[in-house]
Amino acid sequence: MNLTHIARRRYTEGQTPIEFLPNLSEALNGPRIHIKRDDLLGLTSGGNKTRKLEFLMADALAKGADTIITTGAVQSNHCRLTLSAAVKEGLKCRLLLEERVEGSYNVDASGNNLLYHLLGAETMRPVAGGTDLAAGMEQMAEEARSEGRTPYIIPGGGSNALGALGYVACAEEILAQCFESGLELDHIVSSSGSGGTHAGLVAGLVGNQAGIAMTGISVRAEKAPQEEKIRNLANAASELAGARQDVSASDVVVRDEFVGPGYSLPTTEMTEAIQLFARTEGILLDPVYTGKTAAGLIGMVKEGAFDADSDVLFVHTGGSPAIYAYRDEVLG
Known part of the structure; x- marks a missing residue:
């Protein structure tokens, strides 16, 4: 894959960090959980x-x-x-x-x-x-x-093919950071909404033959149509990036059981996830995207989806300004 021939503006100085979350990992008694801090990207209050x-x-x-x-x-x-x-x-x-x-x-x-x-x-x-x-x-x-x-x-x-290239680039950034730090990721978890983030990450991982599993936590759509949308968008982004390998159906995994009653509508699990991240690691999540995605991550840990000795990356897609409009939902 090669993005150098595609015009790009830069709104962030350098890379966003990958941080280990020891307190959260201990609280869940699960795998080692890391976080990609895309809430720290450039422009007003950051985000994916x-x-x-x-x-x-x-x-x-x-x-x-x-x-x-x-x-x-x-x-x-x-x-x-x-x-x-x-x-x-x-x-x-x-x-x-x-x-x-x-x-x-x-x-x-x-x-x-x-x-x-x-x-x-x-x-x-x-x-x-x-x-x-x-x-x-x-x-x-x-x-x-x-x-x-x-x-x-x-x-x-x-979230069109051109926009999804931002997360093809992010996938490559993650792989480079892992190489430099010696971190061997087993799984990546991210939000799956309009689709550009999920599709771009999948396209970048497959195109670079990373061998890292990924799960998208839906914040709105049902599993089957969302997986089809993500695969189509990932392949469109891959074509733009000059990838030699198509994204297959098995590369795209969506979990839709954490949406609750609907888009932006609160769930108990979402509120608990937001409070847990805040009170163990001082990290703010939002109730619409990252809160429900974190609820999905926690749910997967509790159901034994990850080995206890594995390394899991949570992609923080930002959104914290929204918490100020959802006081009751965040505090429970």
């Missing part, structure tokens, strides 16, 4: 979308864009970071916000919503859950064109 935006914003700039249009939920980390990247590049940004849980949009809410206002989003347009978001963004793009603008549409989560 920063890696995707390095490729997407480079493409937008190459095409002469002056207005970025994207979509996400009302407390979207992706919208926060896309807006932040637009600010960094001197571009305008318009957001289409999907109210995936009825009644959840509040113009005065804290969390990411507060940051949309602080960072100066040009438009924040709420729409009902289930809205055709692609059509909605195209309408916003037409409005921008009618104003003499040059819009560039970034899909939700930045």
Whole structure:
């Protein structure tokens, strides 16, 4: 795989660390758990979308864009970071916000919503859950064109083949860090939502013949359609990266039993996971993505999915600003 021929902006200085979590590992009486701190990536308050935006914003700039249009939920980390990247590049940004849980949009809410206002989003347009978001963004793009603008549409989560290259690069970064430190990983656990992070990691691991198993913890979709989506996206990213090996069905594993009643809706396991990470390691998780992913990791440890002597990497995809809009869910 070779990403050097693909245009890329850099929003993070150096690599994000991989840290051993001794207190959490002891508390779970399980394998050695490590964490990839992608919550420390660049742009406003960090998170996994920063890696995707390095490729997407480079493409937008190459095409002469002056207005970025994207979509996400009302407390979207992706919208926060896309807006932040637009600010960094001197571009305008318009957001289409999907109210995936009825009644959840509040113009005065804290969390990411507060940051949309602080960072100066040009438009924040709420729409009902289930809205055709692609059509909605195209309408916003037409409005921008009618104003003499040059819009560039970034899909939700930045999860197309180009955006997924950010996590192909992350997979290679993880492998390089493991080589330097002598860490032999047995398993990687990450969120599986819009798909770019999960798909990019799988593509990078398979393309580099890493031999490391990976599980994506779904935060919204059911197992079968999510696995199909991840495999298709991973192969599209692999093709862009020039990989010689396809991602097979057996390379893509999704666990969907930690979603609970629905996207962003709390579960007891999620709350307990957030509190456990905070109170053993001082690490903040969010209730929508990393909290449920951590609940999945803990559930897998308890069911004996990992050998006690194995090394497991939890990919922290960020999202901590959202906790300020979910006080009751976080504290239980």
